[in-house]
Structures are given as C-alpha cells and as structure tokens.
Amino acid sequence: MTLTLLEAAILLFVIGSAVTAALLRDVLGSIIAFAGYSLGIAILWVYLQAPDVALTEAAVGAGVMTLLFLLTLVRTVRPPSDELLESVGWRGATAGGALAAALLTTVPSLPAIGDPDAPVVAGEVTQYYLDNAYGETEVENVVTAVLAAYRGFDTLGEAVVVFAAGVAVLVVLRQGEFV
Secondary structure, X not given: OOOOHHHHHHHHHHXXXXXXXXXXXXXXXXXXXXXXXXXXXXXXXXXXXXXXXXXXXXXXXXXXXXXXXXXXXXXXXXXXXOOOEOOOOHHHHHHHHHHHHHHHOOHHHOOOOOOOOOHHHHOHHHHHHHHHHHHHHOOOOHHHHHHHHHOXXXXXXXXXXXXXXXXHHHHHHOOXXXX
C-alpha cells in the first residue's frame, strides 16, 4: 500500500497536531493544536468517504470542544511558564513509541481506499443492503436507507450528541443559566 501525497500530508498534519497538543505547556496553544487535530481528522473522514462522521467530528471536535476549552481557559487562571514544551520521560516515550509501532504493524493489512475487492465492498452484507434496501424501506437511495432505517438508532445517537454539545455551549455561554 502506497501513500499519495495528499494522504501523507493529512497524516503528517494529524500526527503533528496531536504531538503538539500533547507536548505544549501553553494551554491556549495546546487548545489550538487540538482544534487543528480535530479538523485534520474531519478532513481525513471526508477523504475516506464518510461525510456524516466528518460533519460530526468537525462540529463537535473542532467546533464545540474548542469553544468549551477556550471558555474554560477564560474562566481559569494560568500560571506563567518559562518552558515551551512539556518534558517527556524515557518510560513515556518508550510506551508511546511501542504503541505507535504496534498500531503501524496493522496498516499493511488494510485494503486500499476504493478497492472493489475489499471485504466490506465485495462482502455479503453490502450486497444484502444493495439488494434489499428499497424493498424493505421503500427509500430509493441506499445510503439514506442504511442511515435512516438500518442504522436509525446510531444516527439518532449522533444527532443527540450534537444537540447535547450545542446545549452545553449555550449553558456555558449563559454562565450556568438554562435557556
């Protein structure tokens, strides 16, 4: 499996943002790096053709969570710090490196993006949805049928999460008063 230039750029941006968010001692800088990480993950989901997950990640991760972190930061006191980066001990670096290495060993077993012979695309489950979606749901678009009928509770759960995040932001913005 070879990476395209776009895939490599997105991957480097996401990893760089995550490491920066973890190592920065300045809380504001860390929050901004986290927002960049979340935005990079949302772009990655769009690239992987999962726009519903991308919208949720962009709304909750890059939007609402960043806003909540910033509002929390405004309401707290930050002690001054002379150091820019957090120091990491050899045990933490070794554990993080071992975890990253273990996760990277699984990458070659993933099918290429858009591979028509991938198990998910060529599998029995996909064919079942393609063959039976209209007959069972009377929805012409198979993706809509899967999201609304077969995965209805999951889609409802995603909507509840986005709604709850919006209510939390309103509560925080009103300084604890309910709308």
